[in-house]
Amino acid sequence: MGKLSVVGIGPGDLQSMTGRASRALEEAELIAGYTVYIDLLRPYFPEKEFYSTGMTGELARCRYCLERAAEGRKVALVCSGDAGIYGMAGLVLELAEQESSLPEIEIVPGVTAASSGAALLGAPLGHDFCVISLSDRLTDWNQIEKRLRCAAEGDFALCLYNPASRARRDCLARACAVLLESKDPQTVCGIARNIGRQGESFRVLSLAELQKTEADMFTTVFVGSSRSRKCGGRMVTPRGYRMLEEGL
Amino acid sequence: MGKLSVVGIGPGDLQSMTGRASRALEEAELIAGYTVYIDLLRPYFPEKEFYSTGMTGELARCRYCLERAAEGRKVALVCSGDAGIYGMAGLVLELAEQESSLPEIEIVPGVTAASSGAALLGAPLGHDFCVISLSDRLTDWNQIEKRLRCAAEGDFALCLYNPASRARRDCLARACAVLLESKDPQTVCGIARNIGRQGESFRVLSLAELQKTEADMFTTVFVGSSRSRKCGGRMVTPRGYRMLEEGL
Numbered sequence: 001m002g003k004l005s006v007v008g009i010g011p012g013d014l015q016s017m018t019g020r021a022s023r024a025l026e027e028a029e030l031i032a033g034y035t036v037y038i039d040l041l042r043p044y045f046p047e048k049e050f051y052s053t054g055m056t057g058e059l060a061r062c063r064y065c066l067e068r069a070a071e072g073r074k075v076a077l078v079c080s081g082d083a084g085i086y087g088m089a090g091l092v093l094e095l096a097e098q099e100s101s102l103p104e105i106e107i108v109p110g111v112t113a114a115s116s117g118a119a120l121l122g123a124p125l126g127h128d129f130c131v132i133s134l135s136d137r138l139t140d141w142n143q144i145e146k147r148l149r150c151a152a153e154g155d156f157a158l159c160l161y162n163p164a165s166r167a168r169r170d171c172l173a174r175a176c177a178v179l180l181e182s183k184d185p186q187t188v189c190g191i192a193r194n195i196g197r198q199g200e201s202f203r204v205l206s207l208a209e210l211q212k213t214e215a216d217m218f219t220t221v222f223v224g225s226s227r228s229r230k231c232g233g234r235m236v237t238p239r240g241y242r243m244l245e246e247g248l
Numbered sequence: 249m250g251k252l253s254v255v256g257i258g259p260g261d262l263q264s265m266t267g268r269a270s271r272a273l274e275e276a277e278l279i280a281g282y283t284v285y286i287d288l289l290r291p292y293f294p295e296k297e298f299y300s301t302g303m304t305g306e307l308a309r310c311r312y313c314l315e316r317a318a319e320g321r322k323v324a325l326v327c328s329g330d331a332g333i334y335g336m337a338g339l340v341l342e343l344a345e346q347e348s349s350l351p352e353i354e355i356v357p358g359v360t361a362a363s364s365g366a367a368l369l370g371a372p373l374g375h376d377f378c379v380i381s382l383s384d385r386l387t388d389w390n391q392i393e394k395r396l397r398c399a400a401e402g403d404f405a406l407c408l409y410n411p412a413s414r415a416r417r418d419c420l421a422r423a424c425a426v427l428l429e430s431k432d433p434q435t436v437c438g439i440a441r442n443i444g445r446q447g448e449s450f451r452v453l454s455l456a457e458l459q460k461t462e463a464d465m466f467t468t469v470f471v472g473s474s475r476s477r478k479c480g481g482r483m484v485t486p487r488g489y490r491m492l493e494e495g496l
Contacts, residue, residue, distance in 0.1 A: 008363070010266065018359060019263040019270075058489050082363045083371075090371030090484045097480050107367040109359050111266060115256070115330045119355040123331075123338030127387070128395055130378045130404060138488035139375070143403075147376055150402030154395040156378060232345050236338045240386035241306050 002103035004069035005076045008083035008110020011196030028076035032065050062091050069103035082112035114159040117192030117220035120202045122234030124222040134171045135162035148178045157237045158223040163215035176211035188224040190235040204235045250351035252317035253324045256331035256358020259444030276324035280313050310339050317351035330360035362407040365440030365468035368450045370482030372470040382419045383410035396426045405485045406471040411463035424459035436472040438483040452483045
């Protein structure tokens with residue numbers, strides 16, 4: 001009986017993987033994923049078979065995994081961060097729905113960039129927040145703008161995924177312009193780069209400064225609520241414990 | 249030199265902890281946290297010193313940890329799920345800001361209920377989403393309602409934390425009523441219970457059904473966007489890969 005595990009591996013270093021995720025990789029005969037993550041894992045599992053496709057190969061990758069698992073093999077399909085948050089879990093379940101003979105499908109959650117990037121910066125998502133991808137490959141840019149406006153209107157903290165790609169250099173600046181329609185230019189923001197990898201770094205800055213900042217595809221962006229603040233060089237969105245005690 | 253690690257331990261079973269989180273607990277001399285989670289960990293670390301406070305003891309707990317670490321001890325302050333998302337990381341950083349002599353502070357991220365609950369249900373957070381706590385202990389209920397309305401207006405998928413407590417039995421029903429002002433009663437929703445623990449379960453249901461459902465403090469609730477759907481008995485919010493291919 002075959003099995004397909006869709007595995008969130010966290011930011012990329014083995015230490016940030018959960019025990020369940022490690023075990024799913026150890027038990028798999030075939031490990032599949034996006035080229036960049038497969039290259040990260042290959043040295044740790046020299047005896048495994050690997051299958052990788054590039055940035056736009058998601059459908060082919062998921063179908064390949066479902067087919068191999070239906071043949072009776074144990075397959076792990078890896079996703080950076082979490083298996084479900086902008087990961088492959090949804091597409092696998094949608095494709096599986098069309099098949100008559102199905103392998104067992106297991107979703108193994110992982111630490112998404114909203115959590116791992118936040119830990120670097122401090123606690124930018126300590127209260128209610130929205131997660132929005134700025135990639136307009138699968139989503140109309142008008143819908144992205146609409147969601148940015150609603151997030152600002154609700155005074156949520158924000159975590160922005162995919163703030164740039166080779167083809168889209170200006171979408172972070174455009175997103176900041178939308179947020180600046182209603183948010184204070186001094187709103188505390190943060191960026192986290194290369195989380196869990198070589199060159200890991202973070203920076204706390206204002207929304208006005210963020211608008212002028214270049215991001216790349218290894219950057220995760222955080223935008224504060226009106227209550228977010230800089231705290232010992234880091235970014236914190238308080239939940240309100242201190243205010244409760246101090247009667248503020 | 250003392251050190252305080254604020255550690256997200258995931259849903260509660262050791263297998264869902266990251267390698268970094270396990271190591272932080274192993275290296276600590278003192279492990280502190282909310283009573284329920286300390287009782288979960290105690291059997292696995294019989295040689296450690298433990299310190300726990302109840303549900304409203306967050307400030308005392310964080311201060312105690314900072315003081316012991318400032319004395320030179322290695323302390324791990326555990327949070328269920330992630331260290332930052334409704335966790336103690338922010339409060340620790342805020343309290344530390346007021347101190348003159350500080351230990352090293354490290355934030356270790358973990359798998360939050362938005363990811364672990366989603367993995368049980370399928371992939372309810374496969375596209376842009378909001379995370380909102382329904383607890384009005386630290387947040388005015390009017391602000392919670394406002395955020396629910398903004399999330400509905402932006403057609404986000406939603407993950408709701410703290411849908412009930414002993415004192416507040418009706419806040420999930422009230423939140424659903426707010427969402428039903430603009431969302432379709434047939435919107436696909438899901439609940440995940442006792443994630444990673446004995447009695448783990450999930451259920452996919454409509455927003456109208458969710459409104460009539462009792463939740464407890466071990467329940468995490470998911471509300472779909474207009475595109476979320478039931479898929480092989482599970483809940484999926486598609487990102488759009490299939491629509492891209494099929495030209496929809």
